[in-house]
Amino acid sequence: MSLPAGLLDGLLALLLVILAVRALIAPTLYQCAVAFISFGLTLSLAWARLAAPDVALAEAAIGAGLLGVLLINSLRDFSRGGDDASAIFGKDLPTALFSRTVISCGTLAFAAVLGMAMFHMPEGGGLTALTEASLPHSGVEHPVTAVLLNYRSYDTWLEIGVLVVAMLAIFCAGGFEGFRRPEQGPDSDPVIESLARLLAPLMVMVAGYLLWLGKAYPGGAFQAGVVLAAAGIILQLAGWQIIENLSTWAWKWGLGIGFFFFLALAVSFMPLGLGFFEYPEAWAGPLILVVEVLATLSIGLTLTCFFVYFNGMGASESRRRTR
Amino acid sequence: MEWGRAKAGAVRGRTMETHFIYMAVSSALFSVGMAGVFLCRHFFKKIIATKIVGAGVFLLLVSIAERDADTFADPVPHAMVITGIVVAVSAAAFALALARRIRIETSRASFEDEEAAE
Amino acid sequence: MFWNDWITVLLMMASGFFFLAGTVGLLRFPDLFSRLHALTKADNLGLGLLVLGLIFQIDSLLDGLKLGLIWAFALLAGSTGCYAIGRFFLHSDQKVRESVRPKEGGGE
Numbered sequence: 058m059s060l061p062a063g064l065l066d067g068l069l070a071l072l073l074v075i076l077a078v079r080a081l082i083a084p085t086l087y088q089c090a091v092a093f094i095s096f097g098l099t100l101s102l103a104w105a106r107l108a109a110p111d112v113a114l115a116e117a118a119i120g121a122g123l124l125g126v127l128l129i130n131s132l133r134d135f136s137r138g139g140d141d142a143s144a145i146f147g148k149d150l151p152t153a154l155f156s157r158t159v160i161s162c163g164t165l166a167f168a169a170v171l172g173m174a175m176f177h178m179p180e181g182g183g184l185t186a187l188t189e190a191s192l193p194h195s196g197v198e199h200p201v202t203a204v205l206l207n208y209r210s211y212d213t214w215l216e217i218g219v220l221v222v223a224m225l226a227i228f229c230a231g232g233f234e235g236f237r238r239p240e241q242g243p244d245s246d247p248v249i250e251s252l253a254r255l256l257a258p259l260m261v262m263v264a265g266y267l268l269w270l271g272k273a274y275p276g277g278a279f280q281a282g283v284v285l286a287a288a289g290i291i292l293q294l295a296g297w298q299i300i301e302n303l304s305t306w307a308w309k310w311g312l313g314i315g316f317f318f319f320l321a322l323a324v325s326f327m328p329l330g331l332g333f334f335e336y337p338e339a340w341a342g343p344l345i346l347v348v349e350v351l352a353t354l355s356i357g358l359t360l361t362c363f364f365v366y367f368n369g370m371g372a373s374e375s376r377r378r379t380r
Numbered sequence: 381m382e383w384g385r386a387k388a389g390a391v392r393g394r395t396m397e398t399h400f401i402y403m404a405v406s407s408a409l410f411s412v413g414m415a416g417v418f419l420c421r422h423f424f425k426k427i428i429a430t431k432i433v434g435a436g437v438f439l440l441l442v443s444i445a446e447r448d449a450d451t452f453a454d455p456v457p458h459a460m461v462i463t464g465i466v467v468a469v470s471a472a473a474f475a476l477a478l479a480r481r482i483r484i485e486t487s488r489a490s491f492e493d494e495e496a497a498e
Numbered sequence: 499m500f501w502n503d504w505i506t507v508l509l510m511m512a513s514g515f516f517f518l519a520g521t522v523g524l525l526r527f528p529d530l531f532s533r534l535h536a537l538t539k540a541d542n543l544g545l546g547l548l549v550l551g552l553i554f555q556i557d558s559l560l561d562g563l564k565l566g567l568i569w570a571f572a573l574l575a576g577s578t579g580c581y582a583i584g585r586f587f588l589h590s591d592q593k594v595r596e597s598v599r600p601k602e603g604g605g606e
Binding site for chain 1: 438453465484
């Protein structure tokens with residue numbers, strides 16, 4: 058390993074651990090959230106160093122970007138009433154210095170044991186050779202896309218299902234009353250609105266580009282879906298209220314279409330004697346593209362709904378309280 | 381494909397120790413996250429702590445993929461981690477929604493927050 | 499090393515200087531607006547020089563275009579973000595304003 062590369066990895070490693078600790082012991086929740094977002098972005102640099110650009114894209118977009126937005130959006134509920142993160146550790150621990158020393162030592166020892174176990178893991182060789190051998194039959198050229206949408210499409214299908222279920226669970230947890238237009242629109246700001254006007258079409262274009270790129274290069278449905286969701290969130294922040302203006306029918310079907318089309322595709326070739334989620338080789342490429350387009354739409358819509366619903370949670374509560 | 385191969389050459393050239401560093405980081409992150417899950421009281425911090433535990437696990441998976449790289453890094457763990465990131469974020473969003481609902485209904489911000497509950 | 503590598507190194511070092519200066523300003527400046535000022539300097543000049551340095555390393559025009567676009571988008575997002583933060587600060591109440599002021603003796 059060359060020295061500059063080692064230095065970079067070492068710095069990233071140090072930064073990751075510091076940010077992780079900082080995200081848990083920062084004095085205010087806002088600082089925790091910011092440290093966590095920085096942690097996610099640093100982590101995506103680490104993915105890039107580990108030759109995993111697909112993961113880096115997904116982490117930067119979903120792990121740091123979208124979850125960061127949701128975390129900061131939730132802060133206004135938790136920061137109300139002067140509550141902050143002052144109560145970090147349990148009450149029954151003795152003096153702060155003592156408990157901190159014990160906790161640090163314990164954590165370090167645990168990490169050391171875990172690290173030893175990791176270094177003794179057998180080198181199995183992985184599935185790289187197998188993946189590469191079947192790549193010509195998969196319909197795409199990028200190995201990660203091949204795994205996601207052909208070899209292990211079962212996982213990807215269920216993952217889209219998890220997104221839909223999470224959306225429903227969030228509706229249940231928060232008490233869903235339907236997306237409705239607020240009586241008065243949010244104060245629209247000329248600068249932010251012009252940014253949204255400029256960026257949103259470009260982001261839709263970038264999403265399409267990432268989707269198309271996924272065939273042969275890092276990229277694909279998830280990354281494209283999140284970029285689409287980011288466009289939706291920017292429009293929402295500029296006061297466009299796209300989700301509220303969609304008919305119930307439209308967003309319900311939009312949420313489910315990726316999942317159901319994937320399912321339909323999985324069973325549609327079974328009468329021809331193929332297995333569940335087995336595509337005819339000649340059609341694999343186009344079919345994967347169609348699935349990816351619909352999955353991107355579904356993912357983008359679901360993640361935008363996450364944000365819109367989170368954003369509306371506090372608002373509906375304040376409406377209820379003022380009533 | 382071209383890209384994968386060119387990249388894999390670079391990976392072979394510089395590898396050796398890179399994944400060791402990140403394996404060590406992954407064990408550290410897992411431990412820090414676990415400490416956070418057990419010791420942090422605030423819901424918000426517990427959620428962040430679970431995300432850090434998840435990051436540690438993902439880092440281990442991708443480090444192994446890089447260790448076992450042949451012509452390109454093993455794509456199966458990569459795909460698993462992409463799936464995992466999305467699922468983890470969905471779960472965290474659900475947890476946040478629950479925590480907010482608890483906060484709104486009872487004005488509690490942690491499980492031990494008894495004085496706020498009455 | 500060819501001549502373009504030397505130019506890249508030079509530009510990268512200049513960009514590093516601006517990022518460093520911006521970070522120091524962010525940490526040490528007394529109020530929110532001068533901190534934002536320091537931050538945008540780092541974004542605009544630091545990232546601009548970085549992109550300019552990388553342009554000497556590419557072999558197709560398309561890659562250069564993409565790099566330039568990245569800089570343009572970072573500029574757009576950065577300045578709008580600064581505007582949003584400044585606007586929030588101007589419209590906020592006394593409590594928020596006091597919370598961003600550093601402690602006596604120049605920050606942490």
